[in-house]
Amino acid sequence: MSRLLITALALAASTITFDVTAAGNAEAGKKRAYTCTGCHGIPGYKNTYPMYSVPRIAGQSETYLVNALNAYKKGERKHPTMAAQAQSFSDQDFADIAAYLSTAK
Amino acid sequence: MRHLPLLSALALIALAPTAIAAGDAAAGKAKSTVCAACHGPDGNKPIDANTPKLAGQYEDYLAKVLRDYRSGARANAIMGAQAAALKDQDIDDLAAYYATQQGDLKEIPHK
Numbered sequence: 001m002s003r004l005l006i007t008a009l010a011l012a013a014s015t016i017t018f019d020v021t022a023a024g025n026a027e028a029g030k031k032r033a034y035t036c037t038g039c040h041g042i043p044g045y046k047n048t049y050p051m052y053s054v055p056r057i058a059g060q061s062e063t064y065l066v067n068a069l070n071a072y073k074k075g076e077r078k079h080p081t082m083a084a085q086a087q088s089f090s091d092q093d094f095a096d097i098a099a100y101l102s103t104a105k
Numbered sequence: 106m107r108h109l110p111l112l113s114a115l116a117l118i119a120l121a122p123t124a125i126a127a128g129d130a131a132a133g134k135a136k137s138t139v140c141a142a143c144h145g146p147d148g149n150k151p152i153d154a155n156t157p158k159l160a161g162q163y164e165d166y167l168a169k170v171l172r173d174y175r176s177g178a179r180a181n182a183i184m185g186a187q188a189a190a191l192k193d194q195d196i197d198d199l200a201a202y203y204a205t206q207q208g209d210l211k212e213i214p215h216k
Contacts (some may be wrong), residue, residue, distance in 0.1 A: 012182065028160075028204065033213060036213055037213045037215060038211050039210060041212050041213040041214070041215055043212050044210065051170045052163075052166055052168070053163035053164075053165050054166070055162060055166045056162060056163065056210040056211055056212055057210075057213065058210070058211045058212060058214065059152045059158065059208070059209030059210045059211055060157060060158055060209075060210060060212045061151055061153075061155065061156060061157050061158055062154045063153070063155045064154065064155055064156060064157045076180065077179060078178070079212055083188045084205035087214045101213065102154075104211075104213060104214055105214065
């Protein structure tokens with residue numbers, strides 16, 4: 001019984017640790033997001049083939065941004081430039097970038 | 106030169122679909138009730154951080170995304186089901202509505 005309890009506590013602790021690790025640091029994210037401004041920082045900037053406006057992502061919902069970056073990394077969302085960008089970042093980078101973008105003033 | 110009237114008529118026909126396809130923000134607002142349940146009344150107050158803000162997003166981007174959800178090019182269980190019911194005009198109207206709402210979305214600041 002006590003072993004079960006310890007296992008349960010250990011699992012709970014590991015879950016908590018994971019959440020803390022995944023929390024985004026906006027200051028770190030600002031440095032990581034420098035490249036993003038090349039397209040997402042220019043008003044009216046257009047994606048080509050097909051042609052459409054590059055979305056505004058500053059002020060966007062934090063978890064949505066993390067999910068979007070993960071989807072590009074895994075290939076679930078298809079966009080050559082975004083897929084290439086997402087490959088170079090870790091889960092922590094994604095969390096940091098999303099923390100910065102969602103609160104960017 | 107005697108083909109000018111014909112050419113003019115053809116030009117008008119070519120332009121007509123563009124005019125029809127343009128989104129009507131007021132019509133979009135009327136169609137946005139279902140969207141508001143998750144994205145918020147004006148598309149700027151979503152129910153959770155998992156749901157994107159739409160207010161002030163680019164109109165052509167919103168229209169593209171809705172078409173991608175409808176075709177399945179972008180896979181999402183909820184949005185796929187919602188977009189399946191939309192006609193091109195509905196998509197253009199909704200995109201026009203949300204693009205003209207005031208919200209938090211903006212370009213990444215250069216500072």
